[in-house]
Amino acid sequence: MYDLTLENFPRLEGEASDDFRIMRAVSACESGVLYIPKGIYEIANMLEITNCCSLLLHKSAVLKAVKDMLYVLKYDAALSYPDLQEKDGYLMPSDDHDAEDWNLFIKGGVFDGAGMAGCVCLNSFKHFTMRDSSFRNGKNFGLKIEDAGSTWTYELVATNLYFKCTMPGLGGNAGISSNGGDSHFIDCIVVDYTKGFELLGGGSNRLTRCHVWGGPIKPRNEGELPEMLIDSVNFLIDSGDTILTDCYADTGKTGYLIKNSTRMFGCSYFNNFTYKMDDVTVIDHVAGKLLVSGGMFRKTSPVATLYKGDKKELIWQDNILDGDWEPDVI
Numbered sequence: 001m002y003d004l005t006l007e008n009f010p011r012l013e014g015e016a017s018d019d020f021r022i023m024r025a026v027s028a029c030e031s032g033v034l035y036i037p038k039g040i041y042e043i044a045n046m047l048e049i050t051n052c053c054s055l056l057l058h059k060s061a062v063l064k065a066v067k068d069m070l071y072v073l074k075y076d077a078a079l080s081y082p083d084l085q086e087k088d089g090y091l092m093p094s095d096d097h098d099a100e101d102w103n104l105f106i107k108g109g110v111f112d113g114a115g116m117a118g119c120v121c122l123n124s125f126k127h128f129t130m131r132d133s134s135f136r137n138g139k140n141f142g143l144k145i146e147d148a149g150s151t152w153t154y155e156l157v158a159t160n161l162y163f164k165c166t167m168p169g170l171g172g173n174a175g176i177s178s179n180g181g182d183s184h185f186i187d188c189i190v191v192d193y194t195k196g197f198e199l200l201g202g203g204s205n206r207l208t209r210c211h212v213w214g215g216p217i218k219p220r221n222e223g224e225l226p227e228m229l230i231d232s233v234n235f236l237i238d239s240g241d242t243i244l245t246d247c248y249a250d251t252g253k254t255g256y257l258i259k260n261s262t263r264m265f266g267c268s269y270f271n272n273f274t275y276k277m278d279d280v281t282v283i284d285h286v287a288g289k290l291l292v293s294g295g296m297f298r299k300t301s302p303v304a305t306l307y308k309g310d311k312k313e314l315i316w317q318d319n320i321l322d323g324d325w326e327p328d329v330i
Contacts, residue, residue: 002056003032017044017066029053031101036061036109046117047073052080052101057109059132064110065117071144072111072118077104077125078151105129113138115167123150131159135175137167142193146179146201153180154202158188165192168217171227174198175212178205181239185210192217192228196252199239206243207235213250215275229277233257234269240288254281258309261288267295271304278303285309292316299323306330 009025011018018041025034030051038058046069049055057063065072080101104125111119111133118141122128135142142163146153156178163175174197175190181202188210190196196212199205212234217227224230234249238259246266249255255269269282278301283292290313297306297319306321306329307314316330 001033002035004029005035005037007037017042019043019045019047022047022063026051026053036063040064042066043069043072043117045069046071049073049075050079052077052104054104055106055109057107057133059108060110061108062110062112064112065114067116069117071121071141072113073106074121074123074147075106075125076123076150077128078123080104081126100126102127103129105131106133108132110134110136111138112136113142115139115170118142118144120144121147122156123147123153125153125156127155127157129157129159130161131157132161134162134164136163137165137170138163138173138175138193139170140173141177142173142175142190144177145183150179154182156180156183157186158184159186161185161188163188163190163193163196165217165228168220168227171220171230178202178239181205184208194228194230194232195236196234196249198233198236199242200236201239203240203242205239206245207247208245209247210235210244211248211250212252213248213272215251215272215277225277226275229253229275237262249282251275251277252280253277254284256283257286258283258288258290259286261290263291263293264295265293267292269295269297271298271300273300277301279305281305281308283307283309285314289313290315292319294318296320296322299325 009021036057038060040062044067119135119138121144174195175193179201184206186208190212192214214228232252233254234252236257242262244264249269251272
């Protein structure tokens with residue numbers, strides 16, 4: 001169900017890309033739902049949505065960067081909770097909750113940074129749904145949550161998102177990078193981004209059945225590791241009270257880099273030694289309290305460290321170790 005379709009907004013004479021027609025459609029669809037049909041849409045100027053227009057994309061609708069820009073799409077949802085007031089240095093919504101729009105979303109489609117742009121940035125939302133979308137070849141970021149200038153960002157529900165890089169030259173990027181809190185990431189898969197998830201702020205985020213892995217992109221130079229495995233981190237957690245459930249760190253130099261209090265239930269690590277990456281660390285516990293329960297951690301390379309950190313802040317229970325770990329590894 002949608003209010004307008006992009007089919008009714010063709011390119012105008014002299015327009016060499018599709019960003020102009022998309023923004024005309026967005027402007028005409030304030031607080032509505034815009035449908036974007038199947039097709040490849042060339043984006044030469046960043047799309048910016050600030051009028052509470054939600055997007056419904058055909059699964060084969062591709063928004064593809066054709067020039068350098070910050071993001072293919074930047075969405076700011078500040079208007080979804082009107083009458084912002086400054087409190088303690090923050091812009092906060094008024095108490096008129098009936099005026100808020102809790103149903104904003106982006107669903108479907110492919111956001112292709114093509115190595116020239118980050119894919120999507122979400123700012124200033126209070127509850128937002130993103131699902132069934134793919135993020136390809138994001139420069140710096142696949143999905144960035146709470147970028148510079150964002151206001152009071154929380155309650156993202158992100159489901160069935162797929163992130164993949166297929167081109168060289170993007171080492172150091174992140175699939176999902178978030179400064180927001182109170183958000184749920186469910187069934188999200190990140191392939192060949194240097195950092196899979198990095199939660200850098202906020203708190204009370206929940207990750208369920210998320211899988212991060214790398215290796216297919218070739219080395220930058222002969223004799224090196226595959227590009228995305230250099231300094232790779234599957235899950236970087238610097239967000240308080242984070243819970244990871246049934247998450248899988250697969251072939252990263254560091255599986256779980258923990259910098260804030262975290263609970264891990266049923267999580268796993270595996271290093272596909274086909275890519276010749278050795279001297280890996282499963283859990284690097286830098287700060288905060290850490291509970292690890294019901295996990296399975298496999299040693300597949302000659303040199304592997306299961307845990308680094310302050311064991312006084314660690315609760316380790318009912319985990320399975322596979323491979324030739326030393327008996328006193330924990």
